[in-house]
Amino acid sequence: MLFRSTTETDLDRVTAVTVDEPVGWIPADRYLEELEEGMYRPEWTWIAEDGGRVVARALWWGQASSEHPVALDCLHVDPSVADRVAVAAGLITAGLRAFAEQGAPKPPLYNLTLPNGWRQDPAVVAALAWRRDAALAAGLTAEVERLRLEWTPDAGLPASSGRLTFTEGSDEEFLDVFRRIAVDSLDGETRRNLAAIGAEATAREEVDFYLSCPGERSWWRLARTPNGQVAGLALPSATPYSRNVGYLGVVPELRGRGYVDDVLAEITRVQVEAGAELITATTDTDNAPMAAAFARAGYRTAQTRMIYAVPEAPGATQAPAS
Structure with a gap:
């Protein structure tokens, strides 16, 4: 298994990844739009390859003015992978190590979006479980549950x-x-x-x-x-x-x-x-x-x-x- 950041030549393979689990993820159109704005970047986008096939993707995000990424926005491992936790943890660890070597003052967090009432949905619970285990295995052990609220007119x-x-x-x-x-x-x-x-x-x-x-x-x-x-x-x-x-x-x-x-x-x-x-x-x-x-x-x-x-x-x- 090879963990690495991407280059421009990987763009088509990165945007071809889709997530069919009921958790927040970044679709291709948003990724491409924010890639242009510098909020996603090839060097902040990491993939896991097995025999040349992309089996996992991690998208780190930052503000356009950021020198280093702020948060891991989207993490996905193909369901065909036998141990999704191990691959996801390896991908997170490789990315965090690279960011530290590049001078990031602190490790970016992992921000996972869930729908309201997620505890009552077994599919959401399952989608969270392996991602949570991967985050903990990669050393992201401070866990906070947070509400995102909205006001409209x-x-x-x-x-x-x-x-x-x-x-x-x-x-x-x-x-x-x-x-x-x-x-x-x-x-x-x-x-x-x-x-x-x-x-x-x-x-x-x-x-x-x-x-x-x-x-x-x-x-x-x-x-x-x-x-x-x-x-x-x-x-x-x-x-x-x-x-x-x-x-x-x-x-x-x-x-x-x-x-x-x-x-x-x-x-x-x-x-x-x-x-x-x-x-x-x-x-x-x-x-x-x-x-x-x-x-x-x-x-x-x-x-x-x-x-x-x-x-x-x-x-x-x-x-x-x-």
Whole structure:
């Protein structure tokens, strides 16, 4: 079995691969379109060959400006292969090793999209099982289940209580609020990063990540109470595919007062006024209060994502919401 990255001469064989399992996959037209834009690249596309036949394919994705891939977007092994787990694990491992040798600061995660209610569908459970086993075998043992949510105009604008005002702020102010809202966060990634690298580095990593997103820094706002006290922050942002919620949070001493609804309403309002007809968001399934806030604001769960990452890599499960 030969594991290798592709070249332009492999394009027809790469795009000929189809996935008939009920999990998220990248069809040929999307791959070709985003290949032109630099979000997929031959060197980020890996195949497994057996006797010259392509028996597996792994597509890593990154932003057009990315030096290294961000996430494994699509993993497939032909059903005729006797041990799909072993081949998939070997393909992931070969890709991660190559990216590390090329200077990638951290291993890209594996982002696997599933339909809602996937646990009740045996075909989805089976399609996830061998991919999950392969990810774990390749060292991507930090597992997070995440909801991808969507707001569309038919939901109506979420109501705001008017208790908060939203102002611009300096980089230092935003860094401080990021640091404060990380305390006792229910977000799994934030909790892991706090344990691994501490509050200061966690806050800096969050700021750097959102600065790297397609959204504008000028969209960021601090949330303040009537007496001027900082209550939290609102970061409308964007992905290469849509406007999104980005990041929001309330400082620990003001939690439990419903301010999260006002912050989310402000982000939604900003995006709608900019012309957005689709706003995406993500939250961990374990973060029930945040999921409830999205539901109150009219966001509906569109799909579920299982994310696998190297556990010691800070920020490893932070995936862009497409």
